[in-house]
Amino acid sequence: MSSSGGKFKSSFGFVLAAVGSAVGMGNIWLFPYRLAQYGGGAFLVPYFLFVALFSCAGLSGEFALGRLAGGGTMDAFGHIFQKRGWRGGRVLGIEPLLGVLGIAIGYSVVVGWVLRYAAGSLTGSVLAGDAQGFFDALAVSFGSVPWHAVCVGLTAVILILGVAGGIERISKFMMPAFFILFLIIALRVAFLPGAAEGYRYLLTPDWSHLASPETWVMAMGQAFFSLSINGAGMLIYGSYMSREENILRHAGMTALLDTLAALLAGLAIIPAVFAFDIPLSSGPSLMFVTLPRVFQLMPGGQIFSLLFFVSVFFAGITSLMNMLEACGHALGRTARLPRWAAMVITGAVTFAVGVFLEALPHMGAWMDAVTIYVAPFGALLCAVLLYLVLGLPAVKTELNRGRTKPLGRWFDAVAYLYVLLAAAVFILGIAYGGIG
Secondary structure: OOOOOOOOOOOHHHHHHHHHHHHOOOHHHHHHHHHHHHOHHHHHHHOOOOOOHHHHHHHHHHHHHHOOOOOOHHHHHHHHHHOOOOOHHHHHHHHHHHHHHHHHHHHHHHHHHHHHHHHHHHHHHHHHHOHHHHHHHOOOOOOOOOHHHHHHHHHHHHHHHHHOOOOHHHHHHHHHHHHHHHHHHHHHHHHOOOOOHHHHHOOOOHHHHHHHHHHHHHHHHHHHOOOOOOOOHHHHOOOOOOOOOHHHHHHHHHHHHHHHHHHHHOOOOOOHHHHOOOOOOHHHHHHHHHHHHHHOOOOOOOOOHEEEEEHHHHHHHHHHHHHHHHHHHHHHHHHHHHHHHHHHHHHHHHHHHHHOOOOHHHHHHHHHHHHHHHHHHHHHHEEEEEEEHHHHHHHHHHOOOOOOOEEEEEEEEHHHHHHHHHHHHHHHHHHHOOOO
16 A cells, blocks of 8 residues: 555645645634734735735745655655755755644644543533633643544544545535634624624724834734645645646635634634633633633533534644645655555654643743744745745746646746745744744
8 A cells, every 4th residue: 555645636625625734723823813913904914915925936836846746845855856966855855844743743732632622612611610720730741641642543544544535525524614613603703792892903903013023024924824834734735736736726725715714713702802801812821711711701602612612623633634644645655654554653653742742831842943943944945945946947837737827927026035035934933932
């Protein structure tokens, strides 16, 4: 049995899988907070701009490189080096994979917490007492082992089923369910007394924030990380794409749906927090402490708590699928393992390391190190190799497949700007101690 899992069977399935990779915790616990903190509606101006730039050249570029090379990051970097007559490309391709694996390790812990909250919402235990105390009892060393194990195990099983039978089939169910459940929550929140004040705070533009460089830096970081540009995950999905597909269109659809998910999260979370006069926070405390307090006070809160955590669980699993697929595929190709063995080993490593990070301080420190230093450097490395080493003619040839009108010279400027912005994300992430 090959380590390859086949191809996506439909454009719809590919886009939903890519959206599943992109939509994650950053959409839910960071975007609403940043939107509120950096000028409300004004923040959307730089955010939309960066999403458009990064999807056009970054997301589409990684899709194109994966499809061109017919494999993941190690295959793609090896392909570029071979074109130049160089050696060592496959070895260099390990760096972005380490970034993705590092994120997956920390992410699996968080998805385990989400599953525990979904179960606690079903039984009512999440809303029965002190929200902070419930989270503190969970986010400790070895405090979430069974939930954590279920999440990693479920993801590995889905991946063993292959691209069409596992990734595509599950994404076609989980991502529409995510949007439907979040839409139900957002509609319910709209009728809460006091929600209007939250909408005003969230969406009323404070244009003065656009004069602050920090607003643009945070919008850039939010857009970059939200699209899962890391030199590995989207690249492997691109390798499973049909040669007839229009890559730029798929990248645009992925970015549009990812942005819609972030806006839905903002419209559901911020007005609800305002309706019950609870202080706004960001990060895990927003999702695991603040929102349970909101659900405690909301009529019918138990059902909406269940809908919320189930939808977040779907977003988490589809993101994990992408990260572990990139790593498992590389392991299978390199070690010549059957797919099932590569995915089992990848899942086992993810769990074995993550089980020591279940305490919030450990998980936070791990994720900071990976997302500030390792993953952004992998994305920058991919951008440089793609547009400056492989070169624009080869990239544009691949991007023009499936298009009726070839790309114009405007794309050259966007591509080179993207390389500069990828470098800026890496440098400014270190300077600010994290921007995504």
